Amino acid sequence: MPTYSTNEFKSGLKIILDNDPYAIVENEFVKPGKGQAFNRVRIRNLKNGRVVERTFKSGDTVEGADVVDAEMQYLYADGQFWHFMSPETYEQISADQTAVSEAAKWLKEQTLCMVTLWNGVPLSVQPPNHVILKVVDTDPGVRGDTSGGGGKPAKLETGAVVRVPLFINIGELVRVNTVTGEYIARAKE
Amino acid sequence: MPPEWRPSACLDVLRLRAQLLRRAREYFEAAGVLEVDTPMLSSAGTTDPHLRSFTTTGTGGIRYLHTSPEFPMKRLLAAGSGSIYQICRVFRDGESGRLHNPEFTLIEWYRVGYDHWALIRDVETLLRTLLGTRCPTAVAECLSYGEAFQRYAGIDPHVATTTELARCAQNHGIGYHDDGAGIDTWRDLLMTHVVEPCLGHTALTFVYAYPASQAALARIDPGPPPLARRFEVYLEGLELGNGFHELADAAEWQRRVKRDLAERYARALPEIPVDNRLCAALDHGLPDCAGIAIGFDRVLMLAAGRSHLGEVLAFPETLA
Numbered sequence: 246m247p248t249y250s251t252n253e254f255k256s257g258l259k260i261i262l263d264n265d266p267y268a269i270v271e272n273e274f275v276k277p278g279k280g281q282a283f284n285r286v287r288i289r290n291l292k293n294g295r296v297v298e299r300t301f302k303s304g305d306t307v308e309g310a311d312v313v314d315a316e317m318q319y320l321y322a323d324g325q326f327w328h329f330m331s332p333e334t335y336e337q338i339s340a341d342q343t344a345v346s347e348a349a350k351w352l353k354e355q356t357l358c359m360v361t362l363w364n365g366v367p368l369s370v371q372p373p374n375h376v377i378l379k380v381v382d383t384d385p386g387v388r389g390d391t392s393g394g395g396g397k398p399a400k401l402e403t404g405a406v407v408r409v410p411l412f413i414n415i416g417e418l419v420r421v422n423t424v425t426g427e428y429i430a431r432a433k434e
Numbered sequence: 435m436p437p438e439w440r441p442s443a444c445l446d447v448l449r450l451r452a453q454l455l456r457r458a459r460e461y462f463e464a465a466g467v468l469e470v471d472t473p474m475l476s477s478a479g480t481t482d483p484h485l486r487s488f489t490t491t492g493t494g495g496i497r498y499l500h501t502s503p504e505f506p507m508k509r510l511l512a513a514g515s516g517s518i519y520q521i522c523r524v525f526r527d528g529e530s531g532r533l534h535n536p537e538f539t540l541i542e543w544y545r546v547g548y549d550h551w552a553l554i555r556d557v558e559t560l561l562r563t564l565l566g567t568r569c570p571t572a573v574a575e576c577l578s579y580g581e582a583f584q585r586y587a588g589i590d591p592h593v594a595t596t597t598e599l600a601r602c603a604q605n606h607g608i609g610y611h612d613d614g615a616g617i618d619t620w621r622d623l624l625m626t627h628v629v630e631p632c633l634g635h636t637a638l639t640f641v642y643a644y645p646a647s648q649a650a651l652a653r654i655d656p657g658p659p660p661l662a663r664r665f666e667v668y669l670e671g672l673e674l675g676n677g678f679h680e681l682a683d684a685a686e687w688q689r690r691v692k693r694d695l696a697e698r699y700a701r702a703l704p705e706i707p708v709d710n711r712l713c714a715a716l717d718h719g720l721p722d723c724a725g726i727a728i729g730f731d732r733v734l735m736l737a738a739g740r741s742h743l744g745e746v747l748a749f750p751e752t753l754a
Binding site for chain 2: 252272273274275276277278279280281282283285297298299300301302303304
């Protein structure tokens with residue numbers, strides 16, 4: 246991988262620090278009236294998502310991180326790994342619990358996800374913002390009640406539990422926002 | 435889509451820009467300070483290891499774009515010009531960000547017969563003229579470099595060791611790791627990250643008496659500790675200018691240039707031809723004077739109530 250000088254710092258740039266991959270969130274150039282200039286950056290650790298502040302002497306270089314986002318189709322889980330395939334190259338990769346993390350509860354076979362790879366190894370998995378999933382368990386629906394007021398918990402086919410309106414029944418499809426974990430609407434196949 | 439061609443500053447700000455430039459010229463004219471203009475391209479450059487000059491190569495060889503008009507203005511002073519000022523564009527490679535643009539406008543002036551204290555009063559008057567109601571009405575505050583560090587970083591910058599300064603930075607949550615950093619790097623780190631943001635919020639603030647190792651071309655009082663007759667002016671956490679009771683001793687000037695060149699060599703920075711004409715002028719004799727360069731764009735930014743230099747430049751680096 247190339248190295249980057251602080252002059253090339255901009256948000257989104259992927260670098261390696263203390264052996265971990267980071268993305269630059271914000272970069273500020275600071276310089277006293279006379280003397281040493283610095284680049285003060287906020288960076289996000291791509292392994293755990295934590296944002297930290299670091300300062301570099303201007304002109305210093307850091308190693309770039311080979312981090313790419315790839316759209317991949319979720320295939321199946323074997324209890325230990327989640328397996329994905331590139332729809333273009335048919336190349337398969339497996340992601341561990343740390344990488345899949347919260348995304349696991351939204352993953353249904355064939356879902357297209359954004360997989361972030363570092364040196365070809367998955368760092369994180371991002372499900373689509375909206376998914377359509379089947380309700381596998383919930384209290385019986387209340388006929389005629391379409392107000393949506395109140396609501397009740399419903400378990401979806403992937404294991405996620407979301408609050409749905411009272412009229413939703415087992416076996417129905419619902420559209421859910423994976424970012425907020427909220428029910429959006431009833432869905433057709 | 436066509437490329438972005440519109441200015442990043444709104445026309446009202448550009449009108450204010452013109453108005454403030456006119457006001458600055460009126461101020462100096464009324465004070466009997468002569469406007470001069472000196473070359474932007476020069477066969478010698480600044481030796482300051484922390485400044486990177488743009489260069490260009492013409493038929494006559496390599497030329498340096500000035501990072502400030504200081505050297506030729508001092509030659510004019512030595513030639514008997516009396517007090518002079520200049521408003522010009524200067525160029526500093528690698529300096530870009532919210533508060534930096536590699537090409538920017540300086541108001542630089544020298545007052546013959548002034549020391550740094552007299553110049554501080556002069557700077558205050560000009561800034562009040564330019565900023566109007568944007569400048570706090572309170573009397574300007576004068577803080578020594580040592581006092582500013584004591585008050586805002588809780589450390590004495592003149593006696594603290596590199597280890598103590600490093601620990602102080604760590605205690606302030608600064609993630610900076612550099613085993614090879616010299617004492618002035620740590621001081622600069624604390625100055626920019628901890629002290630500066632606190633300065634100039636209730637009154638225009640002048641910081642004076644810098645460590646001798648940061649004297650640039652200021653005279654040094656022997657001490658102990660030896661302190662430079664250099665000051666900086668701050669408003670709303672923003673450094674607006676650097677002033678000096680100017681060094682007139684040619685031999686001392688040569689020693690400082692040699693030190694700069696040694697540091698450049700040690701850090702593998704480009705070699706810079708020394709300005710022998712300035713040296714000759716200092717040999718001839720620089721009158722006792724104090725001088726300062728004010729970053730005009732930053733003053734305008736405060737006057738216009740903006741927070742980004744790009745909002746007061748018609749075409750900043752990214753659109754130039």
